[in-house]
Amino acid sequence: MKIALLGTGFGQAHAAAYAARGDAEVVMFGRDPEKTAKVAGQFGFAASTDLDTAFTDPSFDLVDICLPIPLHTPMALRALEAGKHVLTELPMAATLEEGRQLVSAAEASDRQVFVDMFERFIPANRVLADTVHDGTYGRLRELTVWSAMAPLWPGASLGLRTLPMEAMHSDLDLITRALGMPRDIHVTAVARDADAGAVEATFAFDGAIARSSVSSLRPMPWGGRGGYTAAFTDGVLESTSTMGYDGKPTTTLTAYTGDGAHEVDLPPADQYAAMIDHVQAVLRGEAENQITPAGALDALELTLRVDQQVNGVR
Template sequence: MLTKYRSIYSVSFAPLYIESLPIRYPLTLYFYEHDFIITHIHKNILELLNQPNSFTDILLSTMICYYILKRPLMKGDRNMKIGVLGTGFGAYHVELYSQIKDVDTIYVFGRNSEKLENLKSKFGIQIVTDIDEIMETNDIDLVDLCLPNALHRKYAIQALEHGKHVFCETPVAYSMAEAIAMQNAKQKSGKQLMVDLFLRFEHAYEILADITQKGEYGNIHKIQIQRYTPPYWGDLGKTKIVTDLMMHDIDFISYLLGMPNKIEATKTVGKEGQCAVSALCSYDNVFAENNSSSMMPNTYPFAVSYEVIYDHAVVRYYEDGYQDHMDTKLTVFTDGCRKDLPLLDNNCYDKAIHYALDMIQTTEKPKNDISDALVSLEMALKIKDLIL
C-alpha cells in the first residue's frame, strides 16, 4: 500500500539542457518529499522541456545540485556487473542493461546457443551455460531472473545465498509457499529481492498513485481497471490468465489500496480455451473492478485502461497498442473543467531496472519489494481459486 507523504519520481531531461553542463546525460533525478518541485515537474514537464527560460535554468540548476548531493555516484561510475538468467524476456533486459553506463559487464545464462551468440554479437555480453558460474562469480552485483516462473524460487534463493541482490520477473511465484520461502531467504541474506512490478513505474499509473496518495480530489470510491489482448501470448486460459495477465493490474490495486476485505470473481471461456475474467475487490467504502480478457480478435489492440472515481473528480486513462502505433490519453474530469494531462514517453521496464540498480546501493525498502509482490500474489491466487 502507498506510504503517505512520500513521493519518488524519476525524470530524464532532454540533452538540450545537459549538453553545456559538466555532467553526463541522460540525467536521472530522484526526489524525496520535495512536493513543490515534484508537482511542478509533474504538471508542466512539457513546458519545461520546450520553453527554456531563466526560471527553468534556475530550477534545473537546483535539481542538479540536489542530485549531486543525494547521489554522489554519477552515471557510469559504479562499474556494476549483472547476471541475467534466461534468453526469452531476458534478452530485452539485456538490451536495457547494455544502455546503462553504470553496467560494466553482463553475464547471460541460457541453453539456446544461437540466442546467446546473437546477444553477444549485439551487446558484447559474456556467455554462460552453467548457472553455477554466475552464482559463484563474486563480483556480480545483481542477478536478473527471467527464467520460467516455476524456477524463480530455486534460483532466487540460490542467488541470495551467494550474496547477490535479485531482480525477479513477475509473477514472482505460482504459490504463496514458494514466495514466502523467497522472502525468508531475502531477510536472511540482507540483500534486496525486488520484483518487476512494472506498472508502479508506468507514468500514467505514477500520476494516479500520486493523485490518490495526496488526496488531490478527495477520497477514492471506485477503480475500474482493464487489460484486453488478442491471443498473442500463448496460453492465457483459466489456469494462467490471472497470474500471467491480470497480475499486473492486481498489483497496482494492492499498491493503491492494500489487501481487500472481500474478493469475488467470475469467468467465461471462449474458443481455444482463451478466457475473460472479472474480479471485484471490496474495501471500506471503495471497490476495485478488474477485468481481463485474452479473447479479443486479432485486429483488436493490446488495450489497457483505468477509470477512477474520487469525491471531486474522475480520472480516466487508456492505451491502445496497435502493431504500427499506440494511442494514449489521460484525462481528469471535474465539475469545472476537463483537462488532458501530458504523459512522458518513457519505458517502465527501463525505469524499473534503473530503480533496482539504485536500490541495491541502499538498505531502504524498495517500492517493488518481495513483500509487496506477496500481497498481490495472494490476491491473484484467491481470484484464481474462485474461477477454477
C-alpha cells in the first residue's frame, strides 16, 4: 500500500505507526521543504511539497490527513473525488454541516473513509464500551471523563480556543457511545492566558448524568493524566492513566462490586498503532470499519455544542 501522509506536525504520530509496521510505502507532504525532508527522513520516508500529487498520482491508495481542522473535510472530499481511501484526523470537520457532508460523501463512495477515533482502541475504553453493551454491571448511571496536561507539545496552544475541539473530542466520543446524545448541557470554563485553561461540561440524560473536564493548567513535571469513573447500578469501573514525554500511557482499570475490588487485566496497546492496524485490516477486507464518519457524527455535534458555549459562534 502507498500512503500520502499530509502534515508534519501530528502526522509524526501516524508516521511512527507506519514505520513500525514496515508494510507500507509512505510519502510525507508538507509546506516547508527543509522541515518536511527532515521529519520524513526520521522515519525513512520520501518527502514532497507538491500537495496536488497526493491526489493526482494514481499510485497512492490512501490519503492520511493530519492538517489543521478546517482542512480535514475539504481534503477528505478531494481525496474521495480522486478515488482514494481516506484517513482523517479528528475532529473530522470544523462544522456540523461539513461533517454531514463528509458522511454523505463516504456513504455514496466505494472507498473507505476512516476518522482517527484513536480512543476507541484504548483497552480500558474498550472494556467500558463492552460493559455498557453487555450490561455486565447493570445500567450506566454516571460517567465522569477527565484529562489534565502540561504543555507537552511545544508551540501548540492549549487555550480555550482549542481545548474543546482538540482535547475534549475523544472524551465526548466515549460519552456519546455510552449514553447517546444528552438532553441538556452546562459548560463552565476558565483561562489562565491565551494558551492555557480549563473546561468542564455536565450532561443530562434520561436516568443518567455525565461529566467531561479537560485542563491545561499543569506544570511540565505533571505530564499528562486522565481517566474515567463509570458508576452502574451494580458496580463501578475506574480507569486512570498517566503519560510522560514519550507519549506512551500507563493505565490501570479497577472494577468495584459488592464482592470487593479487583484489577482488570489490560493488554499492552499503542492506540495509534492499533488504529493504523485497524485501517489496514479493513482495507485488506479482514474487518468492518469501526471508525466511519457516520459513527463519529454524534461526538462531533456534541463537541461543537460545547465549543459554542465556550467560544461562541466562530
